[in-house]
Amino acid sequence: xxxxxxxxxxxxxxxxxxxxxxxxxxxxxxxxxxxxxxxxxxxxxxxxxxxxxxxxxxxxxxxxxxxxxxxxxxxxxxxxxxxxxxxxxxxxxxxxxxxxxxxxxxxxxxxxxxxxxxxxxxxxxxxxxxxxxxxxxxx
Numbered sequence: 001x002x003x004x005x006x007x008x009x010x011x012x013x014x015x016x017x018x019x020x021x022x023x024x025x026x027x028x029x030x031x032x033x034x035x036x037x038x039x040x041x042x043x044x045x046x047x048x049x050x051x052x053x054x055x056x057x058x059x060x061x062x063x064x065x066x067x068x069x070x071x072x073x074x075x076x077x078x079x080x081x082x083x084x085x086x087x088x089x090x091x092x093x094x095x096x097x098x099x100x101x102x103x104x105x106x107x108x109x110x111x112x113x114x115x116x117x118x119x120x121x122x123x124x125x126x127x128x129x130x131x132x133x134x135x136x137x138x139x
Contacts, residue, residue: 002029003099004080007072011038011063014047016087021052023089028096032056034072038063088115
C-alpha cells in the first residue's frame with residue numbers, strides 16, 4: 001500500500017477534474033485518491049462514480065470550500081497526504097520523492113511543490129514569493 005494518498009476538493013468543475021484524475025492515474029504508483037465534492041450541481045458525483053470507480057468520493061451537502069479537505073484527510077489511512085487542486089497534478093516521480101524526504105527527515109512537516117503553468121510550463125510567480133518566506137531555514 002502506498003504511504004501517500006492524494007486528496008482534492010472540487011465544486012462544479014467536472015471538466016477540469018476529469019482531466020486531473022486521468023493524469024493522476026498515470027503516476028508511478030497507484031496512490032489512493034479521495035475527491036471531496038463540495039455539493040456540485042454539474043453531475044460530478046455521478047461522473048466520478050462511473051468513470052473513476054477506483055477514486056473514493058466523499059459527497060458533501062454544502063460547499064465548505066477548502067475546509068472540505070479535512071474530510072478527505074480523515075478518510076485516508078496513509079501517513080502522508082498530497083493535496084491536489086482539481087485542475088492540477090503531480091509530475092511522475094514527485095510523490096515518491098516526497099515520501100522519501102518525509103521518511104528520511106522526521107521533523108519535516110510540509111513540502112511545497114514547484115508549480116508549472118500552461119503547456120510551456122512557466123514557473124508560477126507564487127513560487128518565487130513563497131520561496132522568500134520569513135521562516136528560518138533550520139537544517
